[in-house]
Amino acid sequence: MPAIHIQNLNKSYSHKISALKNVSFDVAEGEVFGVVGPDGAGKSTLFNILTTLILPDSGEISVLHKDIIKDYLEIRKSIGYLPGTFSLYPDLTVEENLIFFATMYKSRIKDNMSLIRPIWQQLLPFKNRYAGKLSGGMKQKLALCCALIHKPSLLFLDEPTTGVDPVSRKEFWEILGSIKQQNITVIVSTPYMDEATLCDRIALFKDGSIVTMDTPQQIIQNFAGTLYTLRTSNIFNLLNIMKHFSCNCTFYPYGENLHIIFYENTSTALPQFENFLKENHQSYDHLTQITPTIEDCFIELTSQKIAL
């Protein structure tokens, strides 16, 4: 039995704006499942429905084998939720916050200390500090403790690393790995594509629908094109000129570099491209083929849809 079962979920906020369209997927027990997509893709709506805050318009949804409409009070007892924005009491100390949320779940700190001990150890030096005065990474660690203190079987992480520094982000994902060891199913949403590879399986969301869903490795394998990267000194200038380049391809800036996906045979397209750059006096180096990242896959999958 899957931990989460969703069949044909639909939700719209008014008659025009539809937040989720015919979404179906299962999350297996003990899995780290990633919901990946840009802002506005419907991630938060999905989380609000699964955490029993709002009702879907239609669809058959069960969380931990319980119906989200009838048995929502039962579901609330055994899920944990970590929101992306800091949602604890800033004027309560670290310890007071943890005690408060433990009590709200009819639990006590000592009951599940073993589960949170590795994170709690890091927070101990600050236990009498006001939660509002913690650093961003520490705030999220405290929030995670509060979400885990009642030993949930299913943990929802709603953009847990948004606005957190890269070091703390990495640390946070290491902690998630240890949570998985405790046989807790984790469903995590993130706009960061690089974090998606750390999940067991991911669903890429765009405009309320699932674009694709698989293991990150499989999604990368299914990449339908050839990806090239090139470095240039002036990316803005290059992007402007590229508008005049016609081919069966997609290009976009990727950090300092330009990524270009060729959907046709590169033996003809690549020389064409190099010629075009020469004609327009664009100096460049490192025009090389690379393995796509999840972000490249996302762009490939969504832009192809536009082309069709």
Place this chain on the structure above:
Amino acid sequence: MKELQQILKKEFIHIFRDKITLFLVLAIPIVLVLLFGFTISTDINHAKIAILDLSNDSQSNELIEKIDASGYFEIVSTPKSETEIDNDFKNKNIKLALIIPPNFEKVLAKEKYITIQIISDVSDLNVASILNNYIKAILHDFTLDYNVGSPMKVPIEISTRMMYNPEANSVYMFVPGIITLIMIIVTALLSSITLSREAETGTMRMLLIAPVKKIYVVIGKVIPYMILSFISTIAIIIISVVVFKMPIEGSFWLLLLLCIIFMLTSASFGMMISSLVKTQLDAMMITMMGLFLPTALLSGFLFPIDNMPYFFQLLANIFPAKWFIIAIKDVMIKGSGIVDIWLYLVILLGMAALLITFSLSRIDKRR
């Protein structure tokens, strides 16, 4: 029940760590009641007036002496002509001028009838009408004295007995009003702010996802502010009794019960407002504009409800303050018992029940 305890504990921590709010909540009521008590008074003493005496005979002098001796007026000017009266209004800031016609004594003795002119500064209507009443009372007195021993009697003599407030003391009027406003500020405003703060910081969402009963969340947040408000109310009552000699004719315990019920209704009103808005600022604005102002204007505290247009009389009914003010005046001033005011208590409790039910359905809405 442990959850409720924990929520109460948490709420008290919020209150005690926010020293400024705590200070304001406890100090403002006391300051307000002292301010109102010492400054707002409809009793006027030593109003400046001018008297133009065109007779200057024994009777006119007697009248002037009588006015001077009353204590209500201070004669700052004795002009010689009507144009000088005009200047006195402008320069000496007199509120009223009296013109005694020529041959006052002679005409009075012969005709038994004479006209005296009063000129009033009506730029402040309340002051003018009060002063007019004072001077008319003095003139009436003067007429009675003049006629003593003469065969002619004034046909109807008016004898007024002022029930419940024999000295027409304005403190009696505003203490119930102040108690009402304070309780609205402390309970309705603070409970609407504290609930919408939870929504704003996202903690309300955390509480909703948790399996804790939502009624605990709401009760746990509201009770601490009711306790604060209760302390303020006791302080106001003590000050009004000790400093302003306000009586408590009815039962003190009934008064407390009434206050507690009204606090519950105000807190529910605050809760209802916070369940409709998203931010603390909105909660504050709506409580001030939608509850505090109408309460001040429509509750009968400042303006009598009977004088309002019919629509506003109806509108006044939906504000709990109207019922509370009627009841508290009855208990404090008239000495009414629970038999007399039970209906008001039921109305207030009914409003609270309705508002709490509505807010709870809005807070955990799942739509």
